[in-house]
Amino acid sequence: MIGVYPGSFDPITLGHLDIIERMAGKFEKLIVLIAKAPDKNALFSTEERKQLLQQTLAHLKNVEVDVHQGLTIEYVRRINANVIVRGLRIVADFEHEMTMANMNKKLAPEVETLLVFARPDYFFISSRGVKEIALNGGQLSGLVPSNVQQALLNKLSIKSF
Numbered sequence: 001m002i003g004v005y006p007g008s009f010d011p012i013t014l015g016h017l018d019i020i021e022r023m024a025g026k027f028e029k030l031i032v033l034i035a036k037a038p039d040k041n042a043l044f045s046t047e048e049r050k051q052l053l054q055q056t057l058a059h060l061k062n063v064e065v066d067v068h069q070g071l072t073i074e075y076v077r078r079i080n081a082n083v084i085v086r087g088l089r090i091v092a093d094f095e096h097e098m099t100m101a102n103m104n105k106k107l108a109p110e111v112e113t114l115l116v117f118a119r120p121d122y123f124f125i126s127s128r129g130v131k132e133i134a135l136n137g138g139q140l141s142g143l144v145p146s147n148v149q150q151a152l153l154n155k156l157s158i159k160s161f
């Protein structure tokens with residue numbers, strides 16, 4: 001079975017990494033898909049996000065990183081994947097995920113959505129929160145992998161000029 005874990009990953013956090021590590025073993029192949037959304041104001045370019053993901057996930061041999069613009073479900077169908085993986089943190093995530101899962105079910109009944117609960121230690125971590133903390137000089141350890149910590153510091157020092 002092939003799984004696809006789509007998201008913005010702007011940038012990858014320890015919460016994302018935990019979901020990927022837990023799910024990698026459940027699939028023959030797991031594709032982490034950067035869903036390109038032109039309307040979202042991203043801090044990292046798609047190429048930078050891809051690089052950070054590849055560095056972070058290098059130890060997981062059956063995990064690949066890819067980029068897609070357009071409907072995720074079209075990508076999932078094109079590569080003949082079976083399952084879309086998403087992470088659930090708080091109740092507020094649920095409504096959004098349910099709507100998307102139902103919409104995708106309508107478009108591609110053969111594809112299942114698998115919602116995975118965030119590990120309790122990581123349920124409060126979001127890419128948005130991490131960027132906020134970085135911007136204000138807060139402690140990033142325990143929130144993102146070390147390569148991402150460095151990338152955030154580099155990016156924000158560039159941005160402040």
Ligand code: ADP
Nearest residue numbers: 006007008009015016086087088118122123125
């Ligand atoms: P999106 O913009 O599609 O929500 P994100 O990169 O923010 O993209 O998140 C991708 C997926 O990972 C979503 O399903 C989200 O709920 C999940 N996720 C985000 N942060 C965490 C976390 N700390 N623990 C578990 N899952 C998470």
